[in-house]
Amino acid sequence: MDTLSRKIILAITGASGSIYAFKLLGRLHEIMAPLEEIAVIFSDTGREIWKSEIGSEFHNEGTAKEYDNTSYLAPFASGSSQYDTMIICPASMGTTGRIANGTSDDLIARTADVMLKERRRLIIVPRETPYNLIHIDNMKKLTLAGAIICPASPSFYSNPKTIDNLVMTVVDRIIDLAGFDNNGFRWMTNG
Numbered sequence: 001m002d003t004l005s006r007k008i009i010l011a012i013t014g015a016s017g018s019i020y021a022f023k024l025l026g027r028l029h030e031i032m033a034p035l036e037e038i039a040v041i042f043s044d045t046g047r048e049i050w051k052s053e054i055g056s057e058f059h060n061e062g063t064a065k066e067y068d069n070t071s072y073l074a075p076f077a078s079g080s081s082q083y084d085t086m087i088i089c090p091a092s093m094g095t096t097g098r099i100a101n102g103t104s105d106d107l108i109a110r111t112a113d114v115m116l117k118e119r120r121r122l123i124i125v126p127r128e129t130p131y132n133l134i135h136i137d138n139m140k141k142l143t144l145a146g147a148i149i150c151p152a153s154p155s156f157y158s159n160p161k162t163i164d165n166l167v168m169t170v171v172d173r174i175i176d177l178a179g180f181d182n183n184g185f186r187w188m189t190n191g
Contacts, residue, residue: 007037009086011108014045017090017127018053023171029062038064069107079118085178086115090127100138116145127152
């Protein structure tokens with residue numbers, strides 16, 4: 001896949017787990033540079049959680065460009081844009097529910113709606129436990145509509161030694177699902 005022409009969107013919502021988005025951005029810059037653009041959108045709560053969990057404000061780096069979640073004046077709010085993948089990481093159940101039910105009340109939900117209607121890749125990384133039936137039904141709707149649900153459930157078969165190693169088991173899976181070349185751990189092929 002030609003990585004130089006890839007444009008992706010990363011939405012960061014108010015679920016706990018900002019470290020997944022933080023590490024994902026780092027990995028994208030590391031393995032994909034120069035990517036044409038990584039559009040970043042924060043929900044209001046997502047920004048608060050990021051600051052609390054990461055310990056600093058978000059700073060644009062490399063090809064990352066931040067967009068205002070309250071404005072629809074972003075290029076990817078339209079199906080005519082050339083953005084091919086949207087990752088919502090971490091995804092709150094509120095955002096997941098709004099997308100599943102067609103409520104495009106902010107840029108994150110509108111962009112997810114565009115990705116679904118244009119049959120483009122939408123990866124939703126919920127960070128919630130346990131799930132109630134409403135969560136499950138919403139994730140089922142999204143799966144049937146073409147989204148990929150990738151719960152932030154770390155794996156242990158790589159024998160991670162640190163929190164970062166554990167987080168990267170999820171990040172590497174997201175990278176794979178987004179269709180990027182990735183040299184992360186593979187079951188029964190590494191070690």
